[in-house]
Amino acid sequence: MPFWAQVREIARKDLVIEIRTAEVLLMTVPFAAAALVLIPFAIGTDAPLLAELGPGLFWIVVLLFGVLVILRKSAVDEGPQQDLVRLLGIDPAARFTGSTVATSLLVLLFEVALLPILIALYNPDLGGWWWMAAVLPLVAAGLGLLGSLTGGVTASLGTRTSLTPLLIVPLALPLLVGATQAVESLQLGRSILPWLVLLAAVDLALAVSGVLAARPLEEVTT
Amino acid sequence: MADLVAAQVDNAWWYVSAAYVIILGGMAGFVAVLGLRIRRARQALDDLR
Amino acid sequence: MTQPKARWLEITAIVVVIAAVVRGLTVEADVTQGDVQRIMYVHVPAAWLAFLAFGVTVVGSVAWLRTRRRTWDRLAAASAEIGVVFTGLAILAGMIWARPVWGQFWTWEPRLVTTALLFFVYLGYLALRRAVLDPEQRARRAAIMGIVAFIQIPIVYQSVNWWRSLHQTSSRNSIDGPLRLTLWLAVLAFTFAYAVMLSRRLELARLEDELEQARLAGTPDVAGAAITAPTLEGVTRG
Numbered sequence: 001m002p003f004w005a006q007v008r009e010i011a012r013k014d015l016v017i018e019i020r021t022a023e024v025l026l027m028t029v030p031f032a033a034a035a036l037v038l039i040p041f042a043i044g045t046d047a048p049l050l051a052e053l054g055p056g057l058f059w060i061v062v063l064l065f066g067v068l069v070i071l072r073k074s075a076v077d078e079g080p081q082q083d084l085v086r087l088l089g090i091d092p093a094a095r096f097t098g099s100t101v102a103t104s105l106l107v108l109l110f111e112v113a114l115l116p117i118l119i120a121l122y123n124p125d126l127g128g129w130w131w132m133a134a135v136l137p138l139v140a141a142g143l144g145l146l147g148s149l150t151g152g153v154t155a156s157l158g159t160r161t162s163l164t165p166l167l168i169v170p171l172a173l174p175l176l177v178g179a180t181q182a183v184e185s186l187q188l189g190r191s192i193l194p195w196l197v198l199l200a201a202v203d204l205a206l207a208v209s210g211v212l213a214a215r216p217l218e219e220v221t222t
Numbered sequence: 223m224a225d226l227v228a229a230q231v232d233n234a235w236w237y238v239s240a241a242y243v244i245i246l247g248g249m250a251g252f253v254a255v256l257g258l259r260i261r262r263a264r265q266a267l268d269d270l271r
Numbered sequence: 272m273t274q275p276k277a278r279w280l281e282i283t284a285i286v287v288v289i290a291a292v293v294r295g296l297t298v299e300a301d302v303t304q305g306d307v308q309r310i311m312y313v314h315v316p317a318a319w320l321a322f323l324a325f326g327v328t329v330v331g332s333v334a335w336l337r338t339r340r341r342t343w344d345r346l347a348a349a350s351a352e353i354g355v356v357f358t359g360l361a362i363l364a365g366m367i368w369a370r371p372v373w374g375q376f377w378t379w380e381p382r383l384v385t386t387a388l389l390f391f392v393y394l395g396y397l398a399l400r401r402a403v404l405d406p407e408q409r410a411r412r413a414a415i416m417g418i419v420a421f422i423q424i425p426i427v428y429q430s431v432n433w434w435r436s437l438h439q440t441s442s443r444n445s446i447d448g449p450l451r452l453t454l455w456l457a458v459l460a461f462t463f464a465y466a467v468m469l470s471r472r473l474e475l476a477r478l479e480d481e482l483e484q485a486r487l488a489g490t491p492d493v494a495g496a497a498i499t500a501p502t503l504e505g506v507t508r509g
Contacts, residue, residue, distance in 0.1 A: 149415075149419055150416075152415075153399065153412045153415055153416050154399065154402070154412075157402045157403065158402070159398075159402045163395065163398055163399060163402055166391065166394070166395040166398060167392075167395040167399070167416065169391070170388040170389075170391040170392045170395070170427075171388075171392065171419075171420065171423045171427070173384075173388060173427050173430060173431070174423075174426050174427055174429075174430035177430040177431065177433070177434045178430065181433070181434055194433065195433075198429075198430055198433065201426065202423075202426055202430075205422055205423065205426060206419075206423075209418070209419045209422055213415045213418075213419065216336060216411060216414075216415060217411075217412075217415055233371075234305055234306035234307040234371065235306055237307055237310065237367050237368070237370065237371050238296070238306055238307060238309045238310055240367050241310040241313060241314065241363075241364040241367045241368060242292065242295075242296075242310075242313055244360065244363050244364055244367070245313040245314070245317055245360045245361075245363075245364050246288075246292065246313070248356065248359070248360045248363075249356075249360070249464055249468075252353075252356050252468060253467065253468060253471065256468065256471040256472055256475055257471065259475050260471065260474055260475045260478060263475060263478035263479055263482055264478060266482055267478060267481060267482050267485060270482070270485045270486065271485070
């Protein structure tokens with residue numbers, strides 16, 4: 001099977017499992033939405049303040065709660081699944097890419113589902129709409145890549161659910177900076193291009209490390 | 223960096239000694255702990271043999 | 272039973288560190304900051320050592336992936352542990368320095384933020400090592416994580432830098448003459464201290480590996496354990 005066909009099949013498999021369990025849509029999204037409802041109780045319900053903090057809160061919620069998307073059940077291959085995939089001769093790099101694509105799509109879904117809730121609750125100044133078409137996928141891809149990388153490293157460990165977030169969050173700072181500063185630049189009437197370049201550079205660096213690490217990582221899960 | 227608040231602080235030496243004690247103490251403490259762990263590992267190895 | 276070479280290294284390190292500390296405390300005070308500036312002579316070398324230590328971890332990780340020799344993995348692990356200690360110390364001393372000079376313990380300065388994140392990244396690295404029991408798997412996963420983290424660090428630093436550029440500019444005061452000499456002496460002293468720590472930590476890692484193997488080899492058969500004859504020479508197995 002050619003490389004990209006393998007990628008498509010792996011991604012499809014992850015997404016089908018996700019559709020069956022609906023973990024992201026019916027569990028993680030409501031959880032994050034509940035957090036958005038709770039936050040004003042801690043920082044005050046002053047409308048201008050919430051509008052000002054809104055975009056930043058959105059990104060921090062996406063980053064922290066997005067880790068739950070990365071940790072979801074369909075991202076984990078059990079032993080027999082792994083054996084089968086290996087016996088089929090799937091390229092480790094294709095497996096990495098496939099599961100990254102699936103995770104990124106789900107993070108993107110998570111972002112898109114959360115955005116209307118944020119707008120309804122906080123009424124933030126987003127400085128326009130069009131930028132989202134670029135920023136949301138770039139952040140989703142970055143989180144998906146980080147998730148596949150760290151997920152590969154922590155696979156089958158008992159403390160996976162605690163260890164993976166610790167590995168992801170410090171390295172996700174450039175994604176947070178790129179996303180929040182893009183919005184802020186728009187509000188200030190500046191170009192968001194540098195921030196898009198930053199996000200793309202992060203994604204590229206992660207993608208290269210991920211593909212290169214895929215083969216040595218494959219040996220891990222024996 | 224934030225602007226210099228006080229060019230010359232009165233209790234400068236208090237801060238200096240705190241920083242030196244923390245860093246040098248931390249280093250010495252780490253070396254000591256390593257020594258202790260090495261001794262314990264040797265002990266355990268001897269017990270095994 | 273320290274080897275003579277290691278003993279000499281330790282004595283040299285202690286002498287140089289004492290010399291650096293004495294010099295740091297007695298050299299003329301900085302013109303603008305006064306005596307508080309003396310904190311720099313321990314803060315900067317500690318931070319430098321943290322970076323050196325993490326650099327050595329990457330070298331160990333890459334070398335392990337290429338050669339698969341245990342020694343390289345031990346080097347990576349030992350250096351990462353020392354790096355975390357120095358990062359923590361550098362941050363603490365930096366906060367004590369920042370309090371009188373900037374009026375607050377913390378500012379969102381790129382080097383500061385990056386150092387703090389490094390601390391967490393390598394805490395995660397060490398946690399990962401603790402979580403994996405099989406030595407081969409531990410080495411492999413840790414090596415990959417170590418390399419990925421290292422690649423990300425410059426991007427983290429640069430992103431904070433750009434983030435700051437939107438908010439405020441950073442200023443840096445330079446030092447010269449005897450003060451700079453003092454700083455270099457301190458850096459040298461701390462590098463010696465690092466060498467001592469590394470050699471001790473490597474010794475410990477070697478012993479722990481040996482212990483692990485001895486335990487594996489010495490594990491009695493589970494079923495037969497109850498009826499094993501008493502151990503020779505009155506030594507009981509731990």
